[in-house]
Amino acid sequence: MQNNELFVILNPHAAKGKAKKQEDMIRTLLSAGGREVVLLHTEQGNGAERIAYQAALDGCKVIIAAGGDGTVNEVANGILKAVTLQGVQAPILGVIPIGRGNDFAWGMQIPKPVNQACSTILAGRARLIDAGVTYGGKYPEGRFFVNGQGVGFEPLVNFLASDFKHVSGTLSYVLALIRILIHYPLPYDVELTLDEQVLNLKTQQLSICNGRRMGSAFLMGPDALFDDGYFDVVYANAPVPIKRMVPLAVTFLSGKQVKQKEFSVVRVKKLKMKSRDFPMPVHVDGEEISKGCMEFSTELLQAILPVLY
Structure with missing residues (x-):
């Protein structure tokens, strides 16, 4: 070359x-x-x-x-x-x-x-950024990502939006969100390990953010940085009733969900998630990891990829 x-x-x-x-x-x-x-x-x-x-x-x-x-x-x-x-x-x-x-x-x-x-x-001009690698679903050997990983409600919307043949961009995600709300998903009973801390909770949504935005318009991790050596993990800390989901979904457009009582934010370098009941849909950077897997693990790779910006 x-x-x-x-x-x-x-x-x-x-x-x-x-x-x-x-x-x-x-x-x-x-x-x-x-x-x-x-x-x-x-x-x-x-x-x-x-x-x-x-x-x-x-x-x-x-x-x-x-x-x-x-x-x-x-x-x-x-x-x-x-x-x-x-x-x-x-x-x-x-x-x-x-x-x-x-x-x-x-x-x-x-x-x-x-x-x-x-x-x-x-x-x-190049910037050296972190990346992530997740193990599970279709990729037990590992799949890298640069922007983010979603579990639960968000990948359900993402998968449906990508199926639309004549609609793209933000509109496709909005239409997919409406359709998912018609068949509102049940929460997953999970064991979530954040670095060394183990949590047991019921949740419908978890985002592992290296970048700030997913789904064309939604600030899933409004304070995430590509080069700070941590993921911002934003997750629903309890089941969200359907009457609250639409108002909460609107807050994702501005990143204000992190200030709502239903969501928690932690900064970690690795995590594991295991479901005790339902298979979990998972994506990275919008790409399918699984339409439904029972567990996965994810790790941060610090300062590994130079990117022109």
């Missing part, structure tokens, strides 16, 4: 297929100043994770995820697998946010307009 080379992984299906239309603009903008641009599409059986992993092994210095939060998650997984399993020096992650939610880019102050995102990449 050349030192002036920018390696771009474009998900042409991001934003309901609109991302592919940005390809020529991305090539042109990133080529400014004599930079060489290598651009590959994600394809069935050759996803962003595999491409990023090989690029990291090949010595690529800058790997750019062009897509939504799912594309960023896959590229980050490829990079972090190369770092943790093969001991390579971490390439710098760049992001061109042309997806549905773009929560990670928002938290990293990466502008959404393609020209501005490309200018951010060319400026070359």
Whole structure:
């Protein structure tokens, strides 16, 4: 790999297929100043994770995820697998946010307009951030994430929002929220271990926040920082009755749920969660870990990934 080379992984299906239309603009903008641009599409059986992993092994210095939060998650997984399993020096992650939610880019102050995102990449300013890895569900060997992990009510909304074929962005999450409220989920009876503290509680919602925002508009961890060495864990500390859920859901738009009596916030480096009754839906960065698993564990990886911002 050349030192002036920018390696771009474009998900042409991001934003309901609109991302592919940005390809020529991305090539042109990133080529400014004599930079060489290598651009590959994600394809069935050759996803962003595999491409990023090989690029990291090949010595690529800058790997750019062009897509939504799912594309960023896959590229980050490829990079972090190369770092943790093969001991390579971490390439710098760049992001061109042309997806549905773009929560990670928002938290990293990466502008959404393609020209501005490309200018951010060319400026070359990097920030070393923490990441997380979770074990459980479809990934007993571990799945990395950079923005956040959700359990319970929030992933139910997320999974449903991603199923909408003609609606995206914040509207898709609002519509999904309404549909989930019609079939209001029961609380999970769980054992929650926060670092060394063990809690027994009934809860419908838990968020493990490295970044502040999830679901395109909801500040699940309003005070979370990407580089402070801790997760902000925000969880319902008791069952929330349906009459309170809508008013509480509105507070997530501004992050004020952390001031409500129904929610608690702790800062930890690791946690475990076990359900005694119902399987728990779990996602990381909007990607499915499980539609329903009985337990998982999550750990923080401090100062492991450089990101252009």
